[in-house]
Amino acid sequence: MGRSPCCSKEGLKRGPWSAREDAILSDYILQNGEGQWRALPGKAGLLRCGKSCRLRWMNYLRPGIKRGNISQDEEDLIVRLHGLLGNRWSLIAGRLPGRTDNEIKNYWNTHLHKKLAAAGVLPCPNRPLPGSIASEKKKKTKEDKKLPAKEEEEPNNDAATKHGRVDDLVPPKTKVYSPKPMRVSPGFSRSSSYDSWATSGTSSSDGADKAAAAPSTAEVLSYVWPAMFPAGDGGDEEGDDFLGAGTFLPLLHHQMDAIAGDDKMLDQVYDEYLQLL
DNA sequence: AAGCGCCGCAACCGCCATCTG
DNA sequence: GCAGATGGCGGTTGCGGCGCT
Incomplete structure (x- = not known):
């Protein structure tokens, strides 16, 4: 692949996992718990990179993982959450029990992107998203x-x-169609998943208090995506055409409208999003 | 039946935030 | 405060399967 490996891989196996490797990894983690991924292969007797072990566990071996058959409801939720969160697959996956970020990412890049492009609701249908198709x-x-x-x-x-x-005239790394993926974890520890965090009692039970102090949607959007939502203009102006407001804003409004069609859904998702901030 | 190209997905990669000493 | 280690994330790649010609 032309890139230097992130860690030494001399003698380490790569490629698809065998059933035996899966069993070894599962047994080890069930007995010893997750964590210490770099040391895990040696202790478990696997000739794999620690990262590879973690990925295999997180995406396939972990209990409760659902594979395939993404339902219409899940698909709708993915689309809506993607409209709100952008390519933050781990956060989106956190709202879909049993689904992994990798699966959702793949599903988006293969099925949904194509479907939305066909429906004309992608940011710029005539301009391929960087690395997405x-x-x-x-x-x-x-x-x-x-x-x-x-x-x-x-x-x-x-x-x-x-x-x-x-096609190369398009800047290859421009990610203007969504907020740049960024870590949102200053408020909670790395060891706590979004799921556990979101359901730990800080979510909707005391959400009223937070909602009272919460900024408006426009304010939040202007803060998160200042280029798209200059504060105070409600996001309807076409002044800052960093992507082409004529392309993105209708899309966003379309998605927001779709979400707004289910007020409770919007409130729930938005409330969680506010807390992420 | 064989060759070819496309598609989907598992796995890998580098980057970066956070932790730890 | 700093540097190294670790874990997690999103982007990217490569392979196998499938359909078309």
């Missing part, structure tokens, strides 16, 4: 592989222009 990406990857590595790293658009690749 597998087919587009793969085609591009294949093209890129033909280029010398040095030119691949060319940061500006001149290189793309030289090669006549119009």
Whole structure:
């Protein structure tokens, strides 16, 4: 893959997990608990990177994991939460019991993105989201592989222009269609999942107090996404067309309207979102 | 039947926040 | 306060399966 490994992997196995490895990992974690991922492979007798063990456990071996058959309700929720949270898959997954961030991410990139694009509700249908459509990406990857590595790293658009690749004129890493994924954890410890946090009594039971002190939706949005929601204008102006307000704002309004169609749903999701902030 | 291309998904990667000494 | 270790996250890649020609 051309990248240097994050940790030493000499002699470590890679690729798909065997049933035997799964059993070893499951047995070890059930006996010793999660954590100490770097030390786990050695202790459990697995020739795997600790990260790989953690991923395998979190996404497939953990009790309660649901696989496949994402229901319509779950799909709707994913779409709505994505509208609110952007590509924060772990947070979205936290609202879908038994689902993992990886599964939701894959599902979004394969099924939902395509579906929404067909429905014309994506931020910019004629501009592929960075790295989000597998087919587009793969085609591009294949093209890129033909280029010398040095030119691949060319940061500006001149290189793309030289090669006549119009699609490369789009800044490759621009993530303007959603809030940049960022950690939201200053308020709670890393060891507490969003789920446990959200259900630990800080959520809706005392939500009234928080709601009373909570800023308005517009204020929050202007704080979180200042480029899209300049404070005080209600987000309807097209002044800051960082993406193309004509493309994103209707989408957001569409999604907000869809959510607003179920006020309780909106309140619940929004309340949780406020607390995340 | 064989070749080809696309698609879906499991797994890997680097980055970064947080923890720990 | 600092540096190294650790864990978690989102983005990306590669492979196998499937359908089409």
